[in-house]
Amino acid sequence: MNIELLTLTEVTAISGQEGDITATLVQHPRYVDTDKCIACGLCAEKCPKKVPDEYNEGLGKRKAIYVPYSQAVPLKYTIDPNNCLYLTKERCGLCETVCPSHAINYLDQKKEITLNVGSVVLSTGFKSFDPSGLDHLSFGKHPDIVTSMGFERVLSATGPQGGHLVLPSDKKHKKEPKKIAWLQCVGSRDENRSKNSYCSSVCCMYAVKQSVMAMDHSKAPLDCAIFYMDMRTQGKDFDTYLEKAKDNGVRFVRSRVHTVMPDPHKGNLVMTYVDELGALKTEYFDMVVLSTGLEISADSFALATGMGIELDASNFINTNSFNPVSTSMPGIYACGVFTGPKDIPQSVMEASAAAAAATEGLAVSRNTLTKAVVKPKEREVAEDAPKIGVFVCNCGTNIGGIVDIPAVAAYAAELPGVVYVEENLFTCSQDTQDKMVEVIRNKGLNRIVVAACTPKTHEELFRETLIDAGLNKYLIEMANIRNQDSWVHSDEPEKATTKAKDLVRMAVAKAFRLAPLFETQLPVSPSALVVGGGIAGMTAALSLSRQGYPVTLVEKNQHMGGNGRQLCKTWKNEEIAPFVKGLIADIEADGQIQTLLGATVESVEGFVGNFKTTVTSVDKTQLIDHGVALIATGAVESKPTEYAYGQHKAVMTLLELDALFMEKDTRLEKAMEVVFIQCVGSRDKEHPYCSKVCCTHAIKSAMAFKKKNPDTGVYVLYRDIRTYGQRETLYREARKAGILFFQYDLDSKPVVTPGENRVSVEFTDTILGRRLCVDADILCLSARIDARDNTHLSQAFKVTADSAGWLLEAHQKLRPVDFATDGVFLCGMSHYPKPVDESIAQAKAAAARALTVLSRNSINVGGIVAQIDPERCAGCGGCVEVCSYNAITMDPEREVAVVNDALCKGCGACAATCPSEAPSLMGFNNDQLYAQIKSALAV
Amino acid sequence: MTIKRITFVQEMLKFMGLEGRLHLEWISSAEAQKFARVVTDFTEKITHLGPSPIAGQTRSISMEPHENKRRKHEYHKAG
């Protein structure tokens, strides 16, 4: 409610400075009144004009009046002024005639809007690279050559083919492909044809996903082949997914594609490519998917340059590693693909980080412009006999066109407990809501049934209505006679009416037994605990402090800085040591941050908003009250067990090499031959994950040798070079500088033999087909990064880790910094190996997520939660085990289970498990559910 | 876990002679077609299996709780 959505709106100008920015915007006309439109769809049904549908990448059609897709927010129709017959030729006007709520307004004008804001966040995203310009790929010349986005729509159930994997060229939607090829790096890593020299980061992974999904969709065996240069699956769990795809039979072909052409004789597509050994090959496919890269649109470019923001050579916003969401203009922040190609979790992380950064300077004005609700007093109805009001919705013609609403209403009136029945055209419309409030008051209704659509979208709305009418908001039950009835039985109106009656009868039976539920408010302790004093922990602590909240920072070691102390430079050549020193100085100077060195978390009690944590350090033990906790315990470089590590002084890890650089060791000057081996201990059977940072780190170190002395022989032995995103520029520079790259596989690992002063490294060059040998002065191993042992901490905070030890976020895509446990957040390498900039982004993100808790005065607990009847409880602990949220504990005194309202999410797992029905989920208790079931069967 | 629980009940029903009357399928909210297909297939399958042999045995349940009704039970004699 504190977000004002301005659609069809563009920013035209910006002025002022951080804290006081004036933005001028122009809002284009929608030609549909959003207050009146009820998204019934009649207009689009009647609209005669068909247009290629951009949502379906042009593979389907939409009308000139449309919603972009069925789950769109706001779910309001829009007229496309370039295609509407009325707006272009003053003909037609059908939509105005059929609209039941008179929402069409052809006279709508564009509006100028001026906003005063404290800061701006840019998140305009990307556009997919358009491969039409690439002659050799024949895109646009054959319908079965699609872009990756197009293929998403092909697979999607809401797509133009209804989720059936059939060839777009077959208009009957019958012919299924038997062979599909994916072409990687279309419009990425390609300076010659596309100008996009960077790696788009996400295409490898989405191609793997699409191939797996395609196999899943296909009834017959499907041959899926991915043509690639390097598989860049560096994210969390990505390599595991890749290996699974290989096991499922997806072919991965390391190659360069020459051409894709329609074969006029066979009717399918012929592809020519050069394989790993340099041989030219030809293969036929039914369908080719172009894994198109991400790029910045002309609009975004104009927007940023108009604001005076610096962009890099590829039009991404220039950021530095230490401020990954700040632009060159103070007060303007950016996130998502606008700052560089990245995947969904990274975008979500950056978005939260930008939220933290954009509000740091505005902290003193917190809650000055936000609105809070004033609620009328609640009427006591718990003891009253049920007086049920039933509101039956026509939903325009959505329900009323199929179901006999008057019959359903008449039927409802006869049901026990029902004292009032009303039919509405649109129960959810504002005027009906107002009337409902009045009816509830005047008729003294105390239980409400709304027979309309799904509670998923509308229950909250009706709960608000109940609150306005002075009723407890849990006294409503919805019967979904639209999605579950009129929509699915549109060809059987009589049966649909019978089913609607059944659904209403069930809802009334439940409403009869509804009891008011109450929420209690618990105050939030406005402070945070941060565990881990590395770059991530310190960044998060500073961010929270600048937002005005005290922080306790717990560090296990006697000094702050973590891994940051051992790192030399970022890939953008920024010195890390001064930055870490600066962070430590800021922390020490910050009066709101209490640092505890040599300290560990002993135990944690409480829950979101009210944690009580015992922290022990050498000399003392203290109890800390805090509202949120952030875990940033980092990770550690492993010690290799192969390649003569520890047996010869020439063999070292990346961090050990960094130490030599920082000490300016003379060995570096003398080194004539330097070899790097990648993936040491990573991406094998025991440790299937990629350590993500080593490719970039190794190439950066390799470049340092070349810069010192261009005659040094530098060799990098790799499996896939994973310089994702703009890091690709570093890889390109390295190749230009003459660093030699050799690819090896797990079954042909390099062989290291220690010599007197040097170690000899033997490996295969696939292109020459020969074994080569280098006597290396320095052999640097890119050792796997290991998770730290967080067992104790995980138990204390009730959070989990995966099998490799990385802490497990609530959702890998959409909640990358939250734990499943409320009020606890994670950031930095404890989540997964990551470079400095991503650690900082995640740290700020964790701070932003923590702020959403801290900035509240209180949290509401209760409502739909489980309660355990101590009389029935046998104390077996079954419910404790099934509770995913650790909300149930055993009361040692009474030996019964007890639910903590603040932790309970109301999932009902406990109620389903207990054989003696001791737990009941409020609002869904057994009495109510049995009544509903019995009512369903009572015909 | 759900798979295990359902497998258990499926096995139990099989032992009881009520095989094939329970089915588990994962369907996302975006897979309307799949939902329709699965429900249609299952309905067909159940129709093919015929009415539940228990149906004749259960008493009709009324709206009023705790109502006592005595019903004579019929059962198939073992063959």
Next chain:
Amino acid sequence: MNITKQVEQLLKQGDVDIFLAYRELDGHLIPHGYTLDNLEDLENLKVSQHRYSLEKVATHLTEKKPNLKIGIVARDCNQRALNLLYTWNQLSPENITPLMVNCCPSQTRNHSDCTYLEPKKTGTFKQKKGIDFNENPREFMDNNDNGQRFSRWMYEFSKCIKCYGCRNICPVCFCTDCSLENPDLVEPGALPPEIPIFHLVRATHMAGRCIDCGLCEDACPAEIPLRFLYREMNRIVSDVFDYTPGAGLEKSPFTIIGNEVTLEPRPMDA
């Protein structure tokens, strides 16, 4: 040392407050709690093939006096029941002292697993009309088709007089409030209880708990082959969950979520 001496010693040393075993009275063995106050009863302590769920008595005693130290004469089935009750927090191992005795009816081995002993022989009536108690559940599956299995079970269940004997004797039934007495689920006063729901609900609740002592079948006046039914349940639990109730101190798999699933949902035609 004979068992009477052992019990006497346990009581006198204060290792246990009460010892649960059997006592001969008028030629019958009845369950009895031996304490320091009735040491003279010890001369009538007998161990034979008679069985009773003494651990159920222990559960009830613990409910009233949580720290009571209880000794218990235990065969293999009792030990399994105890293990199960430990995992379900009904008893705690530190308060229980089991005294292992020979299994029924084995005289030669002092630790034989009665699970593998033959169930009791049944009369001709059952073999003709009902399910043979001695039949192997797997063979029962093979020898009878769907409809036959169903009608046999419906026949067995229809004999039920709802005495709750199976539940009352069951050593691992400890719920304070039993679903089978919930009037919303089981209609009070109706006989037989809704078939087959009544017995299937109980079977479901026994899954992951039944330790195969067979007391339910012994107790059933209607001679319903309950052990036969629960043995099949146990077979499924062990196949699907890799869990044998009472075999150790592992938690029942029914209460553990999020563990790795290697199963796939079955296709519809399976």
Next chain:
Amino acid sequence: MDKNINTPANPQGAVMVVGGGIAGMQAALDIANSGFYVYLVEKSPAIGGKMAQLDKTFPTNDCAM
């Protein structure tokens, strides 16, 4: 760091987010939920961005909607 010395004493308690894709929506929600008013500006008729076009997302194969 991100601190700006020129920030006025009473800054505006509102933030403008330009672009309503997954990043813009997340930023808007986090800002609004931490006590600031948000204007979420979107060029097209509906928010959702590119992610709304995706079918499933790895590794969980969740629906992207």
